[in-house]
Amino acid sequence: xxxxxxxxxxxxxxxxxxxxxxxxxxxxxxxxxxxxxxxxxxxxxxxxxxxxxxxxxxxxxxxxxxxxxxxxxxxxxxxxxxxxxxxxxxxxxxxxxxxxxxxxxxxxxxxxxxxxxxxxxxxxxxxxxxxxxxxxxxxxxxxxxxxxxxxxxxxx
Numbered sequence: 001x002x003x004x005x006x007x008x009x010x011x012x013x014x015x016x017x018x019x020x021x022x023x024x025x026x027x028x029x030x031x032x033x034x035x036x037x038x039x040x041x042x043x044x045x046x047x048x049x050x051x052x053x054x055x056x057x058x059x060x061x062x063x064x065x066x067x068x069x070x071x072x073x074x075x076x077x078x079x080x081x082x083x084x085x086x087x088x089x090x091x092x093x094x095x096x097x098x099x100x101x102x103x104x105x106x107x108x109x110x111x112x113x114x115x116x117x118x119x120x121x122x123x124x125x126x127x128x129x130x131x132x133x134x135x136x137x138x139x140x141x142x143x144x145x146x147x148x149x150x151x152x153x154x155x156x
Contacts, residue, residue: 001092003099006052006064014054017061018082049079051103055092062087065096069109075149076104078114097130101155111149118144131155 006014055063066080078100083092100112116123118137124146132148139145 001055001057001062003053003055003095006054006066010054010061014061014064017084051076051100053096053099053103055083055096063092063096065093065100067100067104067112069104069107070113073108075111075113076100076109078112081114093126094130097155101152104152110152112152112155113147113149115140115145115147117142118146124148 049066049068051068052066053064054061061084063083064080065078065082067076067078069076081093081096083096097112104112112132113135114127114132116127124134127148127150130150131154132150135147135149137144137146
């Protein structure tokens, strides 16, 4: 396994991996922000985000993390975090979060923020286990969402 910067031309391989994984699962990965699995959506996210990383093996992608700084530049928002279900529990997500944390070093970003469905205890547990604390709950387009945040130093 290795982690590298995601590129817009990774879009089709990543879209295929996400789509195949979803066919085999009832629930989406960990309830983290959903990744637009269209090739255009992946290409756009990788091109526009400040930090995009792909974890891969010889047979293709097994994880992705995409984050972008907020307008003030002191926080980054986790736009997508996806790990292939067959690799859940192996530390892929933690490695991707650590890579995001290392990449923002020196950029003035001290907090990583994520939005998770409030009715997804698995997602809440995942983020809590990785050092995220609840910040607020708000009404989103898909229902209530919890905003969670973690200190960048705690993610390294």
